[in-house]
Amino acid sequence: MSEARTSPQAPLKVLFDSLIALDGREEREAFLDFTCREDPELRARLERLLALHTQADDFFNGAKSGAEEVPEEVTGEEAEGTRIGRYRLLGRLGEGGCGVVYLAEQQEPVKRRVALKIIRLGMDTENVIARFEMERQALAMMDHPNIARVLDVGATRTGRPYFVMQLVDGEKITDFCDQKRLGLAERLRLFIRICQAVQHAHQKGVIHRDIKPSNILIWEHDGEAVPKVIDFGIAKATESSLEGHVTYTAEGHFIGTPSYMSPEQAAGRGLDVDTRTDVYSLGSLLHELLCGRPPFDPAALREMGADEVQRTLLDVDPPKPSSVIESMDPAELAEVAARRACEVSRLAAAVRDDLDRIVCKAMAKDRQQRYSGADALAADVSCFLNDEPVSARPPGGLYRLRKLVRRNKVVFGTGAVVFASLVLGLGGATAMYFRANRAREAAEQARANEAELRQKAEVGRNIARAAVLVRHGRFDEADGLMGWIPPSQAEPSLESADTFRALGIWHGREGRWRKAADRFAGLAYSLSSADTTDTDAVSLNLQPAATAFCEAGDVEGYQRLRSMAVERFGQTTHPVVAEQVVKACLLRAADDEVLSRLARLEDLMLDAEKATGGVTGDNLVAWREFAIALMEFRKGNYNEALQWLTRCMASTSENPARTAIALAVRSMVFGHQNRRIEAAHDMERAESIVAQRFAREPSIFDEWEPVWQDWINARLLIREAEAAVGK
Template structure:
């Protein structure tokens, strides 16, 4: 729009253009004198209004991003730190990783010593009181611990915007599973590293800290002087057992699943923090040990990833995993078997004591697990020394077997003398033992058959629910399309294909043999649907909502929310993204809707909250909030109203 268009015609006095229009027009003048002449006429002698415009022009030339569109400002506010930024005395180099509530950066420290560190800062947009309380507990938890197998904490503080951070030892190494695979470690070497992990967890438990997210990615193995050294990292969702660690309330969950499902204990999956204690970490250690020995987790990771929230809870709570030796045997059975990661461990080595040790750590009932990480480590030490383990009742035959392995030569000599005398008794005992083993194996198989029957009934019920959910989702998107939303041309064809698949599966619910093929095709169609929606130019398509409705996959939606993936083609999609990066929650008005937000503003250098630039930026942010349907309180009563 040309500045000339604002000149009034002779004999008329049109209404003065808005502040935004005059400002945009003034910035088109490259020569300051011409800009001043234009403003003299456009402001019509209103001195206060002219001062406001002049201050905004000055703010623009001090920071050219000042006049950026509202959605760009919103993105810059939420974006957070990046390479080259300073946090305290630490210069950020690059991002190392990202968790549910914090981002970890490689950073340079210049004083009092020069070194590289890992700096973890809470994410913009995640600064609720609950999350900050958890982050505070993490800082204090790490400060309490001093163990060679736990990453050290060097410093802690808050950013200029008030978000907490802490600085810890930089640990550079592969995850424990990746390291064992890369180095082709044998069973004893794998158990040795795992015992070090147990020692670290035991130390944390003695300090009153539960990790609650133990998994291979949080157990790194750097190499020092040619020797591997286990380091347990990321106590980001730690829970203090006692109240002495902090005087503030510790928020242990935000109505969401905290942790990683395939390594999560049944009690943790129930989202009741009162039932979670140190034995929850014992379960996670059992999963890691299972994976180190077999190359796979006890529960199928892909099944957990795509399951609904309720289904994840059921799987963790009810599904009994196969023994490690059975899992490994099945993977080596030949064609049609499920290939597992190479571990260099044979099923025969696992059969017996190691099976019992792992399964005791994986007991669904916390009371039946090892009472501590130290007890689990001690049983592994006993196994490595050919001593009786505590993971199963020590029958006389079992104790004699373990004694014979430790004292092989004397036992062989004594056995030669007693062979004739004991042959009959031994034969009888062997026959009884085989009969008991066969009976036990038959009982296990019958129990497994019963579980499969129950699972089939439950699967049919869940499939029916899935079909209803998808029918509802497709109806909603179809209505959206009819209302005028611009969707890709391929969408309608895909929708019809998806609908046809749903109808076909619905008619074959009773046919167990055809479940797998049809469900896989249905999943593929939904993945294609999701891809088209993600590529759509229409910002009104709520990608997060569609993703959540697909198969009721609430966990996927939560993960999407935590990663901030609600931006599409540079704009916010129509999804309830709260402006937490610059908004402080007010009291809910009781309507049940999202609470109002009091917007905070990042000002250009030298600007004050009473300046016109403050109110202009505030209006820009409020405009961005309006675009995505977030209610807000634009001008809190205690703040100065802008010049009108």
């Protein structure tokens, strides 16, 4: 009996869904011939269901004939002209395992052409929708020039998810390389860029799981070939809520493409898949780029049952690219060599040894023996291109010396002449020894660089995982991942900034100010590097970091943050940015150097005050006046500070936290002027306002984020006033 009939995991519905998903009568007939070759009864049932399905489609399509716009929920297969949200479909581009891709035109707010992918008819099962949701989340996390960007997501009127991607007008990588007659070196340089894109995805905690030529498109921009990795449709966020999925949809239906699929995918161990699965698929892609064939023949795999495919991928070693080349008949070999701009007699030799070993290491059955990541694979390919030793080959003196000679042909040519003239003198031998020693040191440095790259990748993965955990409220686990990452080493991104911010607020709510300070410092460093714009949305994040450092009593950490803030925002032209920076940098007394570097920001705020014509009552204006007063107080100009504090406190905008802060500073100004009674009065008022606020529920952290640090700052300045004025 066939597997389709006997397997309890292949119900009639799965077979019928697969049947109606095929285009054309010939494809459906071939499917029935293969699936039901030993089961006429099963074939008859499927044919009856197909007839009923066709009649239903004809009925509904006929009922809507002549309509100006054909609703997608009626036709199932979206017709040209159908509108989905803001998009009008222009035609069908292709399809993947669970979705159909359309060329679409965005109507608003801008008009442009995009690629829109949607669940195809007959595939909207619960598991496929879950995988598709994962695809949308994975793409939203990508931000790399060699990964197709996601532009929008949504759902059709029938609830089928779709996403909109950057339209990549390109060819699959193998076709592009063959048509352009790219040599091996050019192909390898493209491959390195693809590895770098995949490494970016891995740093975001995402595994592609279906890397193959059709998912790598090449388009030309200003004469340069630009690779784009597309279709993260079966990507798996490593810490997502979908962590229980496996790599089969039903008996014989893989998530992935068997010719490029890793052994652990073929075994159906969905929980056991990691980034080295993509390393295996990249090795398969490299195999095809080198010799023109994938490691396992797709046509042969299609003829096999699922069990036989699985056994092949688990037990059969892929052939080396050079062996494949040597086994080709003369006509095929001539064509393959021509497409690689290489002489027939030299092609196998060019691939043999290092490139063979790189492919074999990437495709090792035991993933412990593969490259640790896509970056390590790219590094070894770069070593090959630069005539440096590759890690895939065991180290040896003669091998390293040969690489050294290739990199320094002119030097060694001259050395050979000298060596011959000296008749086996020791000079040439000694020179070669030292050069070989330098080559060994260079290889050791390359390994150290690889370790550093692995550490950076681990940092990126931890940040991505922590972001997912924070979204699910699992702050303890997220903080455990982020706790060992120094703020200055965190990958600058909006995602890492949001994660640091959430963890800082969580620690602050619990009164753990030392840890809150570390997380807010990570927020400030990450966001300042990720967003280089001159806006208060960036500078605002200095406030919680400065507040947390001061509340924790970390003077050294606060001074580092202050130096970074002055360096990053010292040339701002935005008055609100200037206000934020001055308030963050002057929570504690500052030396003359810091005050002189902040003088330009005070001038900027003074110009803004002149422009307002002395208007009061606005909350932002009052905060700016307080920042100027704080600056004058730290400079020792107490009369000027008192004037600006008076203007600030005259504001009609109600802000108790601002009032308490201003009272605390004015208390210190009065103290320096020996006005003790007024100083004590202001301090008592400030203490009363803060005490009432901290006695209330809910917590200050439950309000709008920028408000809470004002209350902590008021408490900090009251303590300073108590120490300065006495209580």
